[in-house]
Amino acid sequence: MIEIWGRKTSSNVQALMWCIGEIGLPFVRYDIGHRYGGNDTAAFLAMNPNGTVPVIRDDKGAPLWETGAILRYLAGRYGALDFWPAEHQARAQVDKWAEWAKINVALNFTAPVFWRVVRTAAGERDAQAIDQALVRLHHYLALADAQIAHEGYLAGRAFTLADIQFGHLLYRYFTIAIDRPVFPAIAQYYQRLTQRPAFAEHVMVSYDELRIP
Numbered sequence: 001m002i003e004i005w006g007r008k009t010s011s012n013v014q015a016l017m018w019c020i021g022e023i024g025l026p027f028v029r030y031d032i033g034h035r036y037g038g039n040d041t042a043a044f045l046a047m048n049p050n051g052t053v054p055v056i057r058d059d060k061g062a063p064l065w066e067t068g069a070i071l072r073y074l075a076g077r078y079g080a081l082d083f084w085p086a087e088h089q090a091r092a093q094v095d096k097w098a099e100w101a102k103i104n105v106a107l108n109f110t111a112p113v114f115w116r117v118v119r120t121a122a123g124e125r126d127a128q129a130i131d132q133a134l135v136r137l138h139h140y141l142a143l144a145d146a147q148i149a150h151e152g153y154l155a156g157r158a159f160t161l162a163d164i165q166f167g168h169l170l171y172r173y174f175t176i177a178i179d180r181p182v183f184p185a186i187a188q189y190y191q192r193l194t195q196r197p198a199f200a201e202h203v204m205v206s207y208d209e210l211r212i213p
């Protein structure tokens with residue numbers, strides 16, 4: 001049984017829960033972090049000195065943190081072949097887009113946009129900073145749009161680990177109060193993701209508990 005420490009409103013927890021749901025693994029998850037606390041205890045810091053979620057343990061093995069590492073562990077041990085290919089060149093193409101999504105899309109969306117829109121009091125929101133962050137984000141989304149239009153998924157013609165690292169951000173991107181240019185391929189891709197039961201269950205999760213009115 002896989003144990004997971006992390007609240008379901010954490011975007012990184014959502015990525016790994018989506019992966020677990022896609023693979024169909026049994027799990028137990030503990031609400032840790034943000035309003036639930038528990039990530040500053042000695043016991044938690046002994047598992048992850050960063051004090052961040054998610055952390056997992058499988059088979060009573062060593063604790064594992066960093067979402068990208070967790071996704072690769074789950075995919076390598078339990079996943080289907082297309083999801084994270086064993087062949088090195090094919091795997092590197094998936095990893096290329098997964099890393100790209102983490103560095104360029106997640107880091108340009110979560111703190112600079114999502115936090116400023118949802119986790120900042122209305123009177124303190126910096127519209128100019130949000131607009132500037134959106135320009136940076138949309139530069140990368142345009143690249144993803146072209147890639148998805150060409151191949152159907154982020155790293156090719158199959159659903160892969162790269163789609164988890166990228167796609168888990170889209171529910172929040174499409175539901176917060178911002179102006180969005182039209183990215184036709186991403187819009188269509190997002191609609192397809194919403195049809196996946198594991199995405200609906202683990203990613204399309206209310207973020208009201210994070211909201212600062």
Ligand SMILES: N[C@@H](CCC(=O)N[C@@H](CS)C(=O)NCC(=O)O)C(=O)O
Nearest residue numbers: 010011012033034052053054066067
């Ligand atoms: N690089 C880490 C980042 C982990 C991280 O920043 N997690 C956030 C939630 S998404 C966190 O623990 N925030 C503190 C909290 O929830 O209390 C990863 O990819 O797993």
